[in-house]
Amino acid sequence: MIDALGSVGSLLLVGGTSDIAVATARRYLQERPLRVVLAARDSPRRAAVAEELTGLGATVEVLTFEAEHLDDPAGLVAAAAAGGDVDVAVVAVGQLGDQEALADDPVAAARLARVNYEAPVAVGTALAAHMRRQGHGVIVALSSVAGERARRSNYVYGSTKAGMDAFFSGLGDALHGSGVSVLVVRPGFVRSRMTEGLPEAPLATTPEAVAEAIVDGVRSGRHTVWVPGAFRVVMSGLRHLPRPLFRRLSI
Secondary structure, eight states: OOOTTOOOSEEEEETTTSHHHHHHHHHHHTTOOOEEEEEEOSSHHHHHHHHHHHHTTOEEEEEEOOGGGOSOHHHHHHHHTTTSOOSEEEEOOOOOOOHHHHTTOHHHHHHHHIIIIIHHHHHHHHHHHHHHHHTOEEEEEEOOGGGTSOOTTSHHHHHHHHHHHHHHHHHHHHHTTTTEEEEEEEEOSBOSTTTTTSOOOTTOBOHHHHHHHHHHHHHHTOSEEEESTTHHHHHHHHHHSOHHHHTTSOO
């Protein structure tokens, strides 16, 4: 259970080797030891993350999660909860993709949609059902400002995040009053392994800053956070910009 001071006792990381997911676990471990369930692809990176978090005081359980081949999301959640209640679940599944390549490859575009939208929807549905039964919990969904309005430079990725964002926002409304809540997190450009080698965008942030926003958002019971917060105003302007003007932007 999350205690009266907002400290978390257990954390499920779905897509748990993402830089933001790992930074979130590190941030929570600054407050107290906790149980961390690391659901990720079997890889050296997963082993390294498990070792690091164990060294920081976590009791780590490892599950295999393949976003492209997710056959039993309910089974995944049940396995994560076998050792106790899940207080906070961070759904950190996502790939950026190469827009230029995706534009000419329908199979790759569909694969990205499966990873960025279908898998989070399946996991989110299973998490919601389980947390309703346990009577508490917070689902943290890592969305993106890219989902606010798809831009030509990354419209496939942006569209997947738009769908994912809409699903979790609606799920949060559906769960209202159940003891379970959803926090949708909308970062901008994050300096991470996913964006390595790309030109840095304005208002760039770090995994640690996103993790801090997640912890603060969960503790304060918020339903949406923007990282950095200025993006709320920026994206509101872009969302309402007339299309002829929007198309002139080099974004």
